[in-house]
Amino acid sequence: MMRSRTRRSIVVWLVTVVMAMAAGISALEVPYLAGRVNDQANMLEDGFEAQLEERLRLLEEETGAQVAVLTILSLEGDPLEDFSMRVVETWKLGREDADNGVLILISRDERRMRIEVGYGLEGALTDAQSGRIIDHLMAPRFREGDFNGGVGAAVDAVSSAIRGEPVDIPEKRTETGGFNPASFIFLLIFGLPFIGTALSARGAAGWIVGIFLIPFFFAFPAAIFGVTIGKIAAIAWTIAFPALRLILPKKS
Structure with missing residues (x-):
């Protein structure tokens, strides 16, 4: 009798686990690449969005590097790193022979940001630099509601790094959570x-x-x-x- 109850309990548990895993299989859909600036969360003013488009177009003409900005409402439970990689792979940023693409990703509801850098630009724009751009240039402005300023500062810093120009970012990172x-x-x-x-x-x-x-x-x-x-x-x-x-x- 005890063994029968134990088996039933294990079966119920396994069914629950399978259902929970099935519920988590669906991943957030990657949006269509409409341009260099894709403001899905409506965080940026229209005039400023057009300015960013032009700045990133000129950067690509000058250096060949492709930089895209994406804002979304929510990750819907997806890990930030996984979603950013799916976006880069789907959009195929950068030239195939150079892998010189950069994605600046912002999730509004989670207040999460990530800068995904192609291998061809990792020498110019390191993970440490990307982290400092987020912590010191984007996050403080976002906390004040200045989304134009935060995204604009990130684009300027990324552009300077790609051009090989000095990027004025503090070495020490401030605490933004954790x-x-x-x-x-x-x-x-x-x-x-x-x-x-x-x-x-x-x-x-x-x-x-x-x-x-x-x-x-x-x-x-x-x-x-x-x-x-x-x-x-x-x-x-x-x-x-x-x-x-x-x-x-x-x-x-």
């Missing part, structure tokens, strides 16, 4: 009792609590550390929970 000790402590205090119940309670109760903890393992780490960490935590719990529940002793 680890919050108070939030982490709250996460532990709130979550530990439920985790203990899920692992030690007898019968279906423990399995039910464990299933309901999957969104918890995604939401809280995602809010503190980012969406990617949230997904990793949720997947880790989904895989580890049934094994731990079968191994650990149960409350009498």
Whole structure:
């Protein structure tokens, strides 16, 4: 009888896992490349958008490098890095023989930014420089609601780096988020009792609590550390929970 219940619990768990994974398979669609500036989130003024288009056109004529700007409303749960790579691969920025394309990506709702640089330009525009452009030129202006200024400053800095001109960016990066000790402590205090119940309670109760903890393992780490960490935590719990529940002793 006990074995039958255990098998049923495992089957229910596996079905839930498969359904959760199926729900997360769909990826955010890459928008159509309409020009050098693709303001899907309507963050930029029309006149300024036209100015950026012209500046990036002149940059391409001068250097051959193709720089594109994309703003979106939301990543819809997609990791920023994965989506930016899909955009670059779909849009095929840069010449094929030079791989000299750059994507400046902004997700409005998550307030996330990324500069994706083709291999051919990595010597001119390093990851460290891209990070400083985001932290020191874009983020401060975005916090003040100056989206034109933030994107314009990023385009100017990227253009200068591509031309081989000096880029005046502070070496030290300021904090724009990241680890919050108070939030982490709250996460532990709130979550530990439920985790203990899920692992030690007898019968279906423990399995039910464990299933309901999957969104918890995604939401809280995602809010503190980012969406990617949230997904990793949720997947880790989904895989580890049934094994731990079968191994650990149960409350009498």
